[in-house]
Amino acid sequence: MPIPNSWIWRSSLSTLLRALALSRVVIAGHYPLPIVNTDVAILGGGASGTYAAVRLREDYGKNVILIEMEAVLGGHVNTYTDPETGEAFNYGVQSYIDYKGAKAFFERFGIPLQPNVLFSSDTVNVNLNTGNLVPNVTAAPPLNSSIAALQKYYDVIVPWNDIMLPGYWNFPPGDQIPADLLLPFSDFVTKYNLEDMAPILAVVSGQEINTPNPTLFVVKNFGSPVVEGFLNNTFFDPIPFNNSLLYGDAKRLLGDDVVLTSTVVEANRSDHGISLVVEDLRTGTRTLVAAKRLLVASQPSIDNLAVLALDEQEKAVFRTWSYGTVYTAVLKTNLIPDNTSVSFVTPANSTSAQKPYSFSITWNGAPGYFWIIFGAEENLSESEAKEAIIAEMKTLYDGGAFQPIGSSTPSSDVVAISNHSSVGWGQSVEQLKAGFVQDLYALQGHKDTWYTGGLWCPDYSSNVWAFTDTVLPKLLEGID
Ligand SMILES: Cc1cc2nc3c(=O)[nH]c(=O)nc-3n(C[C@H](O)[C@H](O)[C@H](O)COP(=O)(O)OP(=O)(O)OC[C@H]3O[C@@H](n4cnc5c(N)ncnc54)[C@H](O)[C@@H]3O)c2cc1C
Ligand SMILES: *[C@@H]1O[C@H](CO)[C@@H](O)[C@H](O)[C@H]1NC(C)=O
Ligand SMILES: *[C@@H]1O[C@H](CO)[C@@H](O)[C@H](O)[C@H]1NC(C)=O
Ligand SMILES: *[C@@H]1O[C@H](CO)[C@@H](O)[C@H](O)[C@H]1NC(C)=O
Ligand SMILES: *[C@@H]1O[C@H](CO)[C@@H](O)[C@H](O)[C@H]1NC(C)=O
Ligand SMILES: *[C@@H]1O[C@H](CO)[C@@H](O)[C@H](O)[C@H]1NC(C)=O
Ligand SMILES: *[C@@H]1O[C@H](CO)[C@@H](O)[C@H](O)[C@H]1NC(C)=O
Ligand SMILES: *[C@@H]1O[C@H](CO)[C@@H](O)[C@H](O)[C@H]1NC(C)=O
Ligand SMILES: *[C@@H]1O[C@H](CO)[C@@H](O)[C@H](O)[C@H]1NC(C)=O
Ligand SMILES: *[C@@H]1O[C@H](CO)[C@@H](O)[C@H](O)[C@H]1NC(C)=O
Numbered sequence: 001m002p003i004p005n006s007w008i009w010r011s012s013l014s015t016l017l018r019a020l021a022l023s024r025v026v027i028a029g030h031y032p033l034p035i036v037n038t039d040v041a042i043l044g045g046g047a048s049g050t051y052a053a054v055r056l057r058e059d060y061g062k063n064v065i066l067i068e069m070e071a072v073l074g075g076h077v078n079t080y081t082d083p084e085t086g087e088a089f090n091y092g093v094q095s096y097i098d099y100k101g102a103k104a105f106f107e108r109f110g111i112p113l114q115p116n117v118l119f120s121s122d123t124v125n126v127n128l129n130t131g132n133l134v135p136n137v138t139a140a141p142p143l144n145s146s147i148a149a150l151q152k153y154y155d156v157i158v159p160w161n162d163i164m165l166p167g168y169w170n171f172p173p174g175d176q177i178p179a180d181l182l183l184p185f186s187d188f189v190t191k192y193n194l195e196d197m198a199p200i201l202a203v204v205s206g207q208e209i210n211t212p213n214p215t216l217f218v219v220k221n222f223g224s225p226v227v228e229g230f231l232n233n234t235f236f237d238p239i240p241f242n243n244s245l246l247y248g249d250a251k252r253l254l255g256d257d258v259v260l261t262s263t264v265v266e267a268n269r270s271d272h273g274i275s276l277v278v279e280d281l282r283t284g285t286r287t288l289v290a291a292k293r294l295l296v297a298s299q300p301s302i303d304n305l306a307v308l309a310l311d312e313q314e315k316a317v318f319r320t321w322s323y324g325t326v327y328t329a330v331l332k333t334n335l336i337p338d339n340t341s342v343s344f345v346t347p348a349n350s351t352s353a354q355k356p357y358s359f360s361i362t363w364n365g366a367p368g369y370f371w372i373i374f375g376a377e378e379n380l381s382e383s384e385a386k387e388a389i390i391a392e393m394k395t396l397y398d399g400g401a402f403q404p405i406g407s408s409t410p411s412s413d414v415v416a417i418s419n420h421s422s423v424g425w426g427q428s429v430e431q432l433k434a435g436f437v438q439d440l441y442a443l444q445g446h447k448d449t450w451y452t453g454g455l456w457c458p459d460y461s462s463n464v465w466a467f468t469d470t471v472l473p474k475l476l477e478g479i480d
Contacts, residue, residue, distance in 0.1 A: 033277065033288040038063045039479060041276055041291035043264060044298025046075020047093075048453040048464040050250045051105065052295055055472060057257065058108075062476070065289055066254060067278055069263045069298075074247035080330045080416040082366055088242035089366050091328045092418060093461060098234040099225040100166065101469065102462035106238060109249040116235035121341045121363040124401070128344040128392070129352040131399020141196040147231070149196035154227045156180070156192055157219050164223060166466035167457035168441060174433040181216040182429050188215040204230055206373075214432065217425050220458050259287075267308045269294060269447040292479050294449045295471070301423040313446065317439050321455070322426025327385045327419060329372040331361060333412040335393060335402045338367050344392065356380075357388055372414075379421070386414045423455065450475040 040056055042049045045068030053066040066073075078092035095116035096102055106113055125134040141149075160178065163171050171177075180188060189195055189209055198209035205222040229235045238245050251258055259278060265286070266277040276289040298304060302318045310318065336342060342361040346354060357376040364371040374385050393412035396402060404410045427436050444450055450471055454460075457467035 033286055035288045035290060036065060037290045038065045039291065040064050040293045040295055040475070041274060041289050042066045042295045042297055044068065044075070044296065044453070045070075045073040045247075045258060045260075046297065046453070047077075047461045048468050049295070049297030050074070050247060051465045052297060052452060052468050052472065053254055053257065054105075054108070054250055055468070056476075057254065060472065060476060062479070064254075064257055065278075065291070066258045067262050067264060067276075068258065068260050069281065071261050072244070072247065073251050073258065073260075074244055076420055077243045077247060078328060078416070078418045079242050079244040082369065085366070087366060088240060088244070089330060089364060089369060089371075090241065090243045091330050091364075091371050091416060092420065093243050095235045095237050097225050097229045097460060097462040098236060099229075099462040100466035102465060103236070105465060106246060109246060109253070111245055111249065112239040113236045114239045114241075115233070116237050117241045117365070119339075119363060119365040121339045123341045123343050125343050125345050126396060126401050127350070127399070128346050128355055128358070129350060129395075131392075131395040131397070131401055133399075133401050134345055134347060140199050145196040146198075146200050149194045150200055150227060150231065152192060153194050153197055154224060154231070157227070158224050160219065161224055164219065165225070165458065166463050167470060168437050169470065171437040171441075173438060174435045177216075177432065181214065181219070182432060183215050184212040185215045185218045186210045186212055188218075200230060214429055216432065220425065221460065223458050223463075225458075225463065226460065264307050267294075269308060269449055271448055274448055292448070293475050295475060296449060296451045297453050297468075299422050299453070300451060300455055308449070311447075314443060317436075317443060320427050320431060320436065321423035323379070323421070323423050325357075325374075325376040325378060325380050325385075325421045327372075327374040327382065327417055327421075329374065329385070329389065329417040330415050331370040331372050331389065331393075331412060332368055332415050333370060333393060333410075334368065334404045334407055335397055335410050335412060336361065336363070336370060337402075337405060339363055341370075342396075355388075357385070359389065359392070369415075382417055382419060386417060389414055425455070444471070445474065 039062040042053050042064060045053070045066050049066060049068070050073045053064045056062045056064045076092045078090065080089040080091055082089055103113060126132065127134050160181065183191070195209065201207050201209055201222060204226060207218055207222060211218065259280070261281045262278050263281060264276045265279045268275045274291045274294040276291065278287045278289050279285070296305065300318055301321060302310065302315060305318065341363050344359060356378055357374060357380065359372055359374040362371045372389060374389065390412055397410045452464065452468045452471045454464055457463055
């Protein structure tokens with residue numbers, strides 16, 4: 001598939017300035033490192049970091065350096081190329097909410113847009129333990145009832161927009177949090193009679209209707225912009241349907257201001273600026289970066305940020321995240337017909353032990369290929385996840401649910417897999433009441449370090465971009 005030459009070329013003034021500033025200095029006790037001076041160093045080139053780099057350089061005229069450990073920008077975006085057809089197959093981020101500046105971000109690169117690409121498929125329930133087909137345990141509510149319940153949900157959550165969107169700058173202190181936000185979501189559902197929205201919540205947001213998590217956690221990622229997108233059918237995708245396009249274009253625009261396969265290996269932070277040693281993970285080459293501000297746009301887990309020499313105030317906040325394993329993968333198999341998706345379930349009366357993982361198989365428009373989302377509470381490695389998927393395909397075959405198509409031999413292969421494991425909001429109601437949100441936001445600007453990304457606001461692309469827009473002016477205050 002040809003890639004439209006749609007990116008905007010601009011000669012990179014900041015690259016030139018940085019080249020001129022390149023000099024050698026001797027740091028006490030170290031061998032000389034090349035030094036780069038910049039206004040803002042950005043750690044993590046996923047959705048929020050890439051957006052911040054583009055806006056800071058192009059719209060605010062600042063120098064930036066964007067440090068990304070992977071070989072491409074984009075974070076949770078994954079695109080596999082079907083070797084037979086050359087078509088793009090997105091197996092991470094799927095589609096976008098029409099919220100604030102999201103469409104404008106695509107338009108900046110001249111990327112045309114289309115209504116979100118949907119593939120309808122029949123869902124077949126299969127017992128995860130036996131591979132047997134499971135008849136519908138409970139009949140799904142009719143669509144009109146689901147939509148009616150969703151509209152009711154929308155009316156209840158809209159008043160919270162001011163305290164939740166696009167981030168929690170105005171979130172009330174612990175003792176003033178609306179009581180409904182702290183209810184277990186399952187109780188909230190009962191209170192407002194929202195049971196019938198279950199299928200939409202599951203498909204659009206991947207969340208369970210009977211989750212005991214505080215309502216806050218559910219509304220966070222299934223908030224009013226997402227519900228509006230569903231009700232008004234305004235989700236969108238780029239043309240062609242390759243979600244990596246945006247990030248490929250951003251990389252070309254930012255040029256040498258992006259350093260890929262690189263991370264920070266040492267840092268000093270104070271209220272008078274930041275110095276970082278950045279290492280290229282392939283070559284081992286090190287560079288000293290002196291920045292006026294640091295913007296952390298990578299996940300703020302204690303492990304990931306240890307290199308920043310976190311102080312006690314920072315650790316106390318970042319210690320409270322939960323952790324979950326998530327992989328997405330592309331499965332090539334002759335066992336499942338196209339237009340069919342498989343949902344693995346463990347029937348309530350099952351006598352077998354629960355599997356330590358769960359996953360779903362979704363047909364995504366490419367003949368013979370399927371999209372997998374794999375989740376586990378434990379830290380399973382990539383190869384363990386692959387083995388579990390292949391073992392489950394064997395169970396599926398042995399259970400007789402499916403026969404090989406066009407062959408007498410079953411074949412299943414995981415042709416691509418990507419790690420999306422991450423920390424998340426797992427705080428208790430007590431921690432929320434004790435002011436967790438305020439403690440989190442008190443870190444903004446602490447030691448000239450600012451934060452953006454999915455842990456700081458509702459976690460979907462359009463929203464992390466909108467939230468980044470609220471961080472940048474604050475970060476830039478006092479920068480000359
Ligand atoms: C499977 C999946 C599907 C999704 N689908 C959608 C969707 O369809 N639509 C939607 O709007 N949202 C979707 N989301 C949510 C969306 O992807 C997130 O909201 C968004 O990516 C969050 O942006 P971020 O910048 O916080 O993190 P990320 O995009 O994850 O970016 C973080 C970046 O930091 C880098 N990094 C981490 N640590 C370091 C380090 N130490 N040094 C250097 N770099 C580092 C990572 O490699 C990564 O590139 C999906 C998420 C997942 C997991
Ligand atoms: C999708 O876009 C990315 C970034 O421009 C590009 O590298 C990749 O080749 C594209 N994939 C397909 C199948 O077109
Ligand atoms: C899949 O379903 C679509 C309609 O949703 C239909 O147009 C298409 O022909 C089907 N493809 C196959 C392989 O059954
Ligand atoms: C199972 O539920 C789906 C969705 O509600 C429905 O389309 C299908 O007909 C049901 N199948 C059976 C066997 O009841
Ligand atoms: C959904 O449609 C059915 C059949 O048309 C109707 O009986 C039912 O009252 C509708 N439900 C709602 C919530 O509108
Ligand atoms: C859907 O769109 C209409 C017209 O643009 C608007 O008035 C309405 O508020 C939207 N509904 C939701 C739930 O966003
Ligand atoms: C951090 O400060 C220490 C002590 O002054 C110094 O040895 C080290 O080189 C500094 N590191 C960076 C990245 O600036
Ligand atoms: C579980 O329930 C289903 C349907 O209700 C039944 O067919 C099956 O035999 C039961 N399994 C066990 C282990 O009791
Ligand atoms: C997957 O990524 C997460 C987040 O970066 C990381 O903590 C975890 O160690 C990775 N898992 C594996 C098995 O490498
Ligand atoms: C997960 O396991 C991998 C090895 O499989 C390890 O490298 C990584 O540090 C672990 N991550 C966490 C968060 O425990």
